[in-house]
Amino acid sequence: MKISGSWQANTGTSVTTLSSDHAQWQADVPVALGGAGDGPDPHDLLDSALVACTILTLQIYAKRKAYPLAGVRVDVTHKEQPGLYQLHRNVFLDGELTQEMREDLMRVANKCPIHKILSGKIEIETSEG
Numbered sequence: 001m002k003i004s005g006s007w008q009a010n011t012g013t014s015v016t017t018l019s020s021d022h023a024q025w026q027a028d029v030p031v032a033l034g035g036a037g038d039g040p041d042p043h044d045l046l047d048s049a050l051v052a053c054t055i056l057t058l059q060i061y062a063k064r065k066a067y068p069l070a071g072v073r074v075d076v077t078h079k080e081q082p083g084l085y086q087l088h089r090n091v092f093l094d095g096e097l098t099q100e101m102r103e104d105l106m107r108v109a110n111k112c113p114i115h116k117i118l119s120g121k122i123e124i125e126t127s128e129g
Helices: 042-065 099-109 113-119
Strands: 004-006 016-019 024-027 069-081 084-095
Touching (some): 042 084, 042 099, 042 113
Antiparallel strands (some): 016 024
């Protein structure tokens, strides 16, 4: 899948339009950096990928295992230092779940595809189009 983004100087804003084959969304820089505050910044988008993947993974797994998962909330915060982007994820499970089910769901949360990607080595190759 390809994700594309574009920006035009004549818009008078820093808002960037992003798209995939089936969706479109926007991003902006924080207000403190001159953004309009009209969309998530790139760090928000990165962190939200982990949130979304965790929730979706838990939904699918709970359904397959017939766990009575009534809802999930995931909060992610991050800290940045030179050479380190540290994510902290807090998972809240709702439903009549046994302790064993909760432990199993937390184990599976660490197996979501985005968690695996972010926990591994990432390489970026850049070329001019």
